[in-house]
Amino acid sequence: MPSRTYVSVSDRIQRAVRSVAGKLLLWTSLIVFAVFSVVPMLWLILAPSKTQTELIDLDPLAFGSFAGYVNSWNNLMVFQDGRIITWVFNSIWYTTIIVIIACGSALLAGYALAATRLPFRKPLLIVTLVAMIVPPVAFVLPLFVQISSLGLYNSPWAIILTGSFYPFGVFLAYIYFSTTIPHELYDAARIDGAGEWGTFFRIAMPLSTGLLGMLGFFAFTANWVNFFLPYVMVNTGELLTLPVGLGILFSSTPALNPGVGANSSPIRGPEIALAGLMVAIPILLVFLASARLIVRGVLSGSVKS
Amino acid sequence: MFTPYAVLLVLFAIVPIGLAFSTSLKPSLANPEGGFANYLFVINDFRFWPAVINISTFLAIYLPSMVIVVASLSLLLDAIKSRWSVPLRLAYLVPASITGAVAILVWYFMLEPKFSPFKGILLELGLTSGSQIFAQTKLVWVFALMAFFTGAGNWIVIQYGSLQSISEDILEAAKIDGANVFQTALQIKLPLIRKYLIYMTILTFAAGLQIFVEPYLLSSSVYPNIARDWSLNQLSYSLAFSGANLGAATALSLMLLLVCVIAALLVIFRTDFFDEARMKED
Structure with a gap:
């Protein structure tokens, strides 16, 4: 019965296409969300390696130089001694x-x-x-x-x-x-x-x-x-x-507040990013190291360990 | 053994609430009579209702997006059963470290096309300068975006964890009955993690109601006065520290606290989340 074989093959193809499409959608959602999660932090880690002009001219996720970090740190140290x-x-x-x-x-x-x-x-x-x-x-x-x-x-x-x-x-x-x-x-x-x-x-x-x-x-x-x-x-x-x-x-940097005199402060984009990074990095590290603790802690009222 | 904690509980939770209550009845220049009129004074303040509307709009955007995204992504993550789920979960935890002051800093740059890695998307949306987004009418979306990214990943990982406690037998039975991956997710798994989602919603509601740092910092240093007294907590702060009206400030703060306490009592007595903890007492 050729017609029956024909139906079942097309059915199988259809099902396969649907399953591939489903998988594709599933993986795309998961990966897109992961990218959106990681990129801001990646930017924050890379920003202090650049100078203020490089921050605009280079690709946002490009690496400046290791000397950039030192430079940003020295500028940050100028702020109120x-x-x-x-x-x-x-x-x-x-x-x-x-x-x-x-x-x-x-x-x-x-x-x-x-x-x-x-x-x-x-x-x-x-x-x-x-x-x-x-x-x-x-x-x-x-x-x-x-x-x-x-x-x-x-x-x-x-x-x-x-x-x-x-x-x-x-x-x-x-x-x-x-x-x-x-x-x-x-x-x-x-x-x-x-x-x-x-x-x-x-x-x-x-x-x-x-x-x-x-x-x-x-x-x-x-x-x-x-x-x-x-x-x-x-x-x-x-x-x-x-x-x-x-x-x-x-409030003392023209990087976030154009109202502040542009030349008066050594604190620009890379310096402010470095200060932000110092707040965020310890949290990031303990979070990544203790992923399991978070789940156990928050659900400890109702999930039996 | 309970004493050290009891001292902290009394000194830094119970007594402060009592003191705040008596402060909230004190007279001020604005209200020389004092008493409960301070509570009316706050409600009649011209900044009060706009702040209520801001917070309500913020919660109306933030809470449903949390529930939908957290529920669907944790179900998807559970459905893939792949070793890639570990790096994905770690990736989702990253934004949890971008909170408060750091969130303002990072999102300022993320939403400024000149600096942003998301420049393509921003331009696609017709946004050529950060000031188009950091505009009074769109601020609520910016704060919802910040709050969403700070909390969502965390909760995806937590809900994923709660999905792991669903027994294999139930999932096996569903498979034998012919349920496909989507049916299993929506009809078996989702109802089983419903209580965790409700718990999350109430906690995020209480935290969202109290939003302060983001609008405060944005408006005190980045875009001066753009979000002045935008949230109820900012209004309370203004009343206390620039309005010299501590009575009205504590009155407002206690009203907010009361809403949170009611939310907490709802979780404890009206959901089954803490049943196990409570049952031990009976």
């Missing part, structure tokens, strides 16, 4: 202390919620969940009022203490200690006569390196780039953080 160094230094030490206090307090509180008899456990957990879902920006003005009344305004501690409140970390630790470590382990330690602290240090802590990585990751990324909170909490140039300093640089 190397103020950028202070900002980098501030960002590093504020963030380090925040990460330590935030992770330490979250680890302990999560353990207390999961493994000890804590009064008002349920309401405390609900308050923590609410505080974790409400974006930190919503607290900035109330925190400003509080910090002023404590007399901490314009002190590094205004940024450090407010940044150390870490309800999301408490939640992560709580979920970890109540699902990953079997309750029998805590009970066994207690029967052996270990107190709460003993159980925590001998049983819980050694088993929680994975958790610590996750806590550190989210605490670091949130605080390293934070703008509004440090912006409101301090007002002297030498106390600012790198992201806030970047905002200051914006």
Whole structure:
């Protein structure tokens, strides 16, 4: 029956074409989105290697020279006698202390919620969940009022203490200690006569390196780039953080603001890009290194590990 | 053991809200009586409703595009079952590092045809200068674009992760019943990740409502006053620091906080997202 063979062949061709077209569409969407994701960062990495004229004349994704980076850095250092160094230094030490206090307090509180008899456990957990879902920006003005009344305004501690409140970390630790470590382990330690602290240090802590990585990751990324909170909490140039300093640089460069006198500032496109890169690169690196932590952390409330 | 966190919780969340509430009732030059009139003062401020409209338009663009793109790309990523999914996922995470001040910097150059790697697309769209895009009527699209790229990749990777927890048995059964790749994606996988998408939507809504850095920086240094008091948080900031009206500023800030708290309570009690966490308590 030649006609039947004919139909089935055309049918098969049609199906094959449809499947190839589908695959093509699928891969195109995935790859186009990847290109749009990577190109802006690629541009930012390459921009400081060029001079201001090369930034316009060369291809946007062309590489200038390694000397370009050095040159951009030297120009950046001219701004207020190397103020950028202070900002980098501030960002590093504020963030380090925040990460330590935030992770330490979250680890302990999560353990207390999961493994000890804590009064008002349920309401405390609900308050923590609410505080974790409400974006930190919503607290900035109330925190400003509080910090002023404590007399901490314009002190590094205004940024450090407010940044150390870490309800999301408490939640992560709580979920970890109540699902990953079997309750029998805590009970066994207690029967052996270990107190709460003993159980925590001998049983819980050694088993929680994975958790610590996750806590550190989210605490670091949130605080390293934070703008509004440090912006409101301090007002002297030498106390600012790198992201806030970047905002200051914006208003003193003709690169982003033609209103600024064109020849007065050594800060142009490549220099501002270099400053931006210093904010973005640490985040980019920890993100790429901890891709798995992100998924586990955000979904830890509902996905069993 | 709970004490260090409890101290932070009380000092830097609960007391500030209480203090902000009492500040919000204080009299000011604009409102010598004080009291709840401060809340009315904010609502009657000529900048309040335009900011509400800005934020609503922003959310109306930003939220649906997040849901559609995140849902479809994570389903596509899950459908390819290829070793290329690893580099793709890493690529999607890259824009998460371009946020806040850096986002303003990068998108300024991306949207300026003179500098942009996307020059071809911009010219195709009829845009020959950045000032055509950074114009008051189009700003909402610019902010939505920035917010979208900062968050979307992250969430694609997260939703992809939640797709991995769907049991093989269900997918196998669908295959035996004759479902093709698209049917499986839309009729089996999508309903199963629905709750994660709802969770994402509420979190992005709360964060979007609070937008501050991007319009603030753009309008304070790049294009002076282009987006002055564009968002509600900017208005609150202006009232506090240039209007010397801390009462009205905290009133506005508390109203925004209240909306976010309601959103949070919705997630906790009206979705099943935290069921597992809550059940342990019962």
